[in-house]
Amino acid sequence: MNSEPKQLTFSFWRMLRLSSFQIGSAMGDILVTSIWNRVMISQFGIPAAPVSLLIALRYLLSPLSLWAGYRSDTRPFLGMRRTSYIWLGRGLMVLSLPLLGWSLMRFAAVHDAGGTFDGFGWVLAVLSSLLYGVGTLISGSPYLALVRDSAPKEKQGLAISTAETVLIIFFAIVGISFSLWMEEFDPLIFWEMVIGTMVIGGFFWLFSIWGLEQQIRRQKGITLGQEMAQDVHRAAGSLWATMGRIWQDKRTRRFFIFLSLATFSAWMQDAILEPFGAEVFDLPLARTTRFNSYWQAATVVTLVGGAYLWRKRPPERQRRIASGGLAVMALGMLVLGATAVFHQVHLVELSLLIFGAGFGIYTFGGLSLMAVMSSDKEAGAYLGLWTISVVVFKGLGTFAGGALRDLLLLSLNVADGAGYGLIFLLEGVGLGTAVFILSRVDVLGFAREMGRLLSRSEVQIASAD
DSSP: OOOOOOOOOHHHHHHEEEEEHHHHHHHHHHIIIIIIIIIIIIOOOOHHHHHHHHTTHHHTTTTTHHHHHHHHHHBBBBBSSSSHHHHHHHHHHHHHHHHHHHHHHHHHHHHHHOOOOOOOHHHHHHHHHHHHHHHHHHHHHHHHHHHTTTTTGGGGGHHHHHHHHHHHHHHHHHHHHHHOOOOSSHHHHHHHHHHOOOOOOOHHHHHHTTTTHHHHHHHHHHHHHHHHOOOOOTTTSSSHHHHHHHHTTTTHHHHHHHHOOOOOOOOTTTTTTHHHHHHHHHOOHHTTTTHHHHHHHHHHHHHHHHHHHHTSGGGOOOHHHHHHHHHHHHHHHHHHHHHHTTTTTGHHHHHHHHHHHHHHHHHHHHHHHHHHOOTTTTHHHHHHHHHHHHHHHHHHHHHHHHHHHHHHHHHHHHGGGGGHHHHHHHHHHHHHHHHHHHHHHHHSHHHHTTTSSSSHHHHHHHOOO
């Protein structure tokens, strides 16, 4: 006779080990989306459009994250639900890196010979981008689902927030390390970075989750078969039937709209901050390149601080925190818009610090809500849906900010700040609208229905918040 599953205990060291997975993620992303594209555009004079399109392939392929999350819910692979899918995806990413290096060597040879085009180099670049993008998407939602599986319900939001905080921290660490490693383009040094990413990143992708899924299952006192049998509907129906059932829930639809709008608005400034500083205030390159560092550093500080201050707060009670973070982000954008319109250059850094501080608060609360708005039975599918929302609308927001800047350039003199001010104002309005939409999402009702809030007292505590 099977016993009831045991309550999983929270382990800080397990959470840190799982989060070390992000070391490899940061190394790969910096190499692919920062160094490679910078060398292609700045060093070889290749137009930005095709390079940007290759980097954006993962956005176009984002439905794969939904499929992978669903498969990790319903179809064990090589005897595991999450781990095998994660390693499959990360394996494709490792394979993509030598192709990236090979393509860059082809372009370097053509450039040194005075040429401008290499067909085989582009074939290698496209193949590398496809493998990297597919690998990222196949492994992303199963990894988040494993992070969620590794913690008890009241700590699932903290676990996901910690993993994402580590990623942001290592983006900064790896970015600085790689910039010191290769100050100017050198083919041999680039190959060293490729091999280093394959070895170091590959190690942490293995180490961080090795044996963890089985360990979690043992602590719960269940087998893989029992875990899969807990929901009689889990393996029934297709992916689209599952998503149709999920999408029928009004709360899911509203949360998707909220997450998409918040992400879209938050990233509208990403591509235009440096041109803004250069065109409106004639600031030097050294100062504008630090703009992103200001708000990202503030994000890390408030994200880490939030994880400490609210670590005992259940994820069901994070809606007000997420809303507060969005409101602070909107304030930062409004101040930045005012600096553009009224030419107050001394307030630029302050506005970015305000925006970044709000971003960290929102990220902590928003990631907690993503954990809440996902059922235990179909965590992979839900987190795949949230991943699509974040990935696609991050790309769309970044593109929209740049496109709107180009459009306003035709109708307004952006150098006088009015065009940029309008973009930052629209971004602030979008963030404020996201706060309103979140207020219409019945988070507690969803949590109660999914068995997260078991007692009336728990519901009353969360409602009072």
